[in-house]
Amino acid sequence: MEALQKKMIKKEFTLEGLDCANCALKIENGVKDISGVRSSTVNFATKTLSLEVEEQQLENVITVTKETVKRLEPHIHAKEKGEHEHHSHDHDHGSFNQTMVIRLGIGAILTAIGIFAPVTGMIEFELFIIAYLVVGGDIVLRAVKNIIRGQVFDEHFLMALATIGAFAVKQYPEGVAVMLFYQVGELFQGMAVNRSRKSISKLMNIRPEFANVKMGKTLLKKSPEDVQIGEIIVIKPGEKVPLDGVVIEGSSMIDTSALTGESVPRQVKAGDEILSGFMNQNGLLTVKVTKLFGESTVSKILDLVENASSRKAPTENFITKFARYYTPVVVIVALALAFIPPMLISGAHFSDWIYRALVFLVISCPCALVVSIPLGFFGGIGAASKSGILVKGSNYLEALNDVKYVVFDKTGTLTKGVFQVTKIYSANNVSEEDILKYAAYAETHSNHPIAESIRKAYKEAVMEQLITNYEELSGFGVKVTVDGKEILAGNRKLMKQHNISFSEPAEIGTIVYLAVDNEFAGYIVISDEVKEDAGNTIRSLKKLGIKKTVMLTGDVQKVGKAIGQKLGIDEVHAELLPQNKVEEIEKLDQQKLPKEKIVFVGDGLNDTPVLARADVGMAMGGLGSDAAIEAADIVIMTDEPSKIVDAIQLAKRTRNIVWQNILFALGIKAVFLLLGAFGIATMWEAVFSDVGVTLLAVLNAMRVLRVKPSPVSA
Structure with a gap:
């Protein structure tokens, strides 16, 4: 009970110098064991260590975490997020690369002299040992330090053992050359990983650097974190919007593509809401801040994307476990390969089989x-x-591959959620203009969305002096006199109550009937418009292999079924309360196969229970909506249903690339392990199967960044 009452808080560290995925795994597992830490995740791509910590142990955890990281990997420095960052980091990294190139150059020259110069005996050995230490001394040192700390099975140990073993069997040139090749590969691999990180960072380059705060008649440049709610900021053309707010002066076109993916700019003017992360294009905007930076849209989006790795996909978890057992098993097999065949096979030499075992070890590293x-x-x-x-996590991205049932809310998801007049029918020589005018006058005092849509369609000003005898008839409509004429406006029950014969419309929607001086005058059809891409989305989902599409709505049966038929949805359940929607999801859950997934797509405001109950909850149009971001697993930041198709296509593409890497890496390693065991592969091929395969796999992984989702087919 006491454990349940402990308050958990999140703490993040930047891991400066993190360039090795195995190191990331070691740190993640090492920090998990610290007292007071509930969970630990290292995001290799962003060099971030995220912890869930008991609040009362926070200070101790911070200290012990830094010590643990230093103990596990001395070249990595853990800094709390918010601590002073080294701005010269890129420069330092470039200097490190330059130093490494010089070392490799010297090592290559010494190796060439050893191979081609007429030297033998001790001089030859000394020449190669100097070359070896210049090229790979740091690798051997790291391996020794790790062994002292009880961390034996890593790439540094494997490479040091293999190359020192080559020296032991008097293969000096090969020992140095393999370390040289390995270091060159590591250099290129590091460059590829850094390039990948920069590519990912560039995608999310939406963090504003400053805000122009208005202080009287002057502008003061401040960090967005220092700006308070209610302060006035000025956004100049070409600047990012630093904080969420309301425009109080000016108008401009704003580029929303960084947050929404929409290429068409939007116009904002005084009174409009504006969100952080947008780019101001041409006008000067004065904005009143409505949210602190930590609560702003851009801050929440960055936090969600950067910390998505805390929810790992099953494939990632499998590889983490696989790597943990794979290397020790290979080392044991290598030992068996080195000593068992020479003892069992007549004429076999230990030096030959030790060399094969060393090749086996080099191949075994699971870096790729x-x-x-x-x-x-x-x-x-x-x-x-x-x-x-x-x-919100790679587990949800991977889950989209198994989606077979897509369940939609109606209003705000498949329809625009905005009521508007879609048809006016006139009878008995009354014009359509008069029908709309009488309805607008009758609905003058109503705040209902239906009334608002009629007034909006009328457009002209209502002269209230023409209205007399206004009477609201609860459950029926309105009775009013307009310019001497008695107007009845309401539902079909109102017409029947006054014994007025009327025409039943064929159209689907909310119907407002009108009678003038007790004679039927016509009706107005008010509908919630279907989104332009909704129909194409349903068809595209079918092409992607979705078994069933379902619509759940609280609207009346007639309207729900009509929209379902129009869009080609398989099942429609109407007149549902939120708890009824959960029941429908549970019925579907009983029908599906164990590995199949259900996606529910709603507006994120009143569908929280259903979003939580589905395998994957998608909130539609969630940009700036706290409720949507909190409730859903995936947030579609625009109002386009077609983004559901994009998300599934991107998930499938990501999975294909990930599995290409898994099969490619394991396939190449399996081939070279066999070749090494039979004495066909040398250490040169072994290093390629390690470093070369890793490099190719990293470059292949980055192809996902260039993927453009195919357009939703018409």
């Missing part, structure tokens, strides 16, 4: 999988965010 798979998923999440789709 450990590096490329998290980068693939993170790239998929980054690409989705660029398209206006926020995915």
